[in-house]
Amino acid sequence: DTAVxxxxxxxxxxxxxxxxxxxxxxxxxxxxxxxxxxxKKFLKIMFSYNNKELIINETxxxxxSPKSPDKAHLNxxxxxxxxxxxxxxxxxxxxxxxxxxxxxxxxxxxxTVT
Amino acid sequence: xAKTTQPxxxxxxxxxxxxxxxxxxxxSGNEYVYWYRQIHSQGPQYIIHGLxxxxxxxxxxxxxxxxxxxSTLILPHATLRDTAVYYCIVRSGxxxxxxxxxxxxxxxxxx
Numbered sequence: 704d705t706a707v708x709x710x711x712x713x714x715x716x717x718x719x720x721x722x723x724x725x726x727x728x729x730x731x732x733x734x735x736x737x738x739x740x741x742x743k744k745f746l747k748i749m750f751s752y753n754n755k756e757l758i759i760n761e762t763x764x765x766x767x768s769p770k771s772p773d774k775a776h777l778n779x780x781x782x783x784x785x786x787x788x789x790x791x792x793x794x795x796x797x798x799x800x801x802x803x804x805x806x807x808x809x810x811x812x813x814x815t816v817t
Numbered sequence: 818x819a820k821t822t823q824p825x826x827x828x829x830x831x832x833x834x835x836x837x838x839x840x841x842x843x844x845s846g847n848e849y850v851y852w853y854r855q856i857h858s859q860g861p862q863y864i865i866h867g868l869x870x871x872x873x874x875x876x877x878x879x880x881x882x883x884x885x886x887x888s889t890l891i892l893p894h895a896t897l898r899d900t901a902v903y904y905c906i907v908r909s910g911x912x913x914x915x916x917x918x919x920x921x922x923x924x925x926x927x928x
Binding site: 808809 | 853860862902915917
């Protein structure tokens with residue numbers, strides 16, 4: 704009964720490849736997010752979707768493209784992977800973008816680019 | 818969103834109360850104080866949040882000073898499993914919900 708689940712948990716790939724990370728939430732939330740945690744452990748927001756519509760897009764290279772097929776899913780596709788993309792990527796969800804409901808995070812996908 | 822200042826690390830004995838301070842002197846009237854924690858290799862976990870009044874739930878208590886410029890998260894009986902990085906975050910209500918995480922406080926609970 705995991706609330707926010709991400710797959711895969713670990714992803715090792717070579718530079719130049721294209722990869723996707725999937726996220727699903729079963730909480731009935733309207734809003735989903737992608738956060739990136741780098742090697743220095745800083746957590747930074749990348750994207751936010753509300754009801755399948757993009758509402759936050761931080762300064763992220765356009766090699767990163769989120770896709771939300773429905774409210775329960777927010778996938779992250781990364782083209783032409785670079786060494787600097789190595790990080791832990793966290794998906795999260797919350798109940799609406801204008802409420803004060805807390806975020807629920809998945810357990811992360813550790814991406815290693817070699 | 819207002820910035821927060823937290824000590825980089827703290828220690829606490831198992832079974833004792835852990836009091837984690839947070840300074841948010843530039844907080845504005847409509848900004849909430851949130852606390853999250855991140856246990857090693859896991860995603861951040863919501864703990865508690867508040868606006869003006871003190872709050873308590875099954876995990877912790879949040880004490881906000883009257884001028885709202887600082888707050889304290891209290892874990893009443895810390896256990897070894899409470900060892901984690903604790904983040905104090907201030908954000909406003911409304912659209913473009915965006916939590917900005919700082920460096921947090923590494924709380925180590927010792928046996």
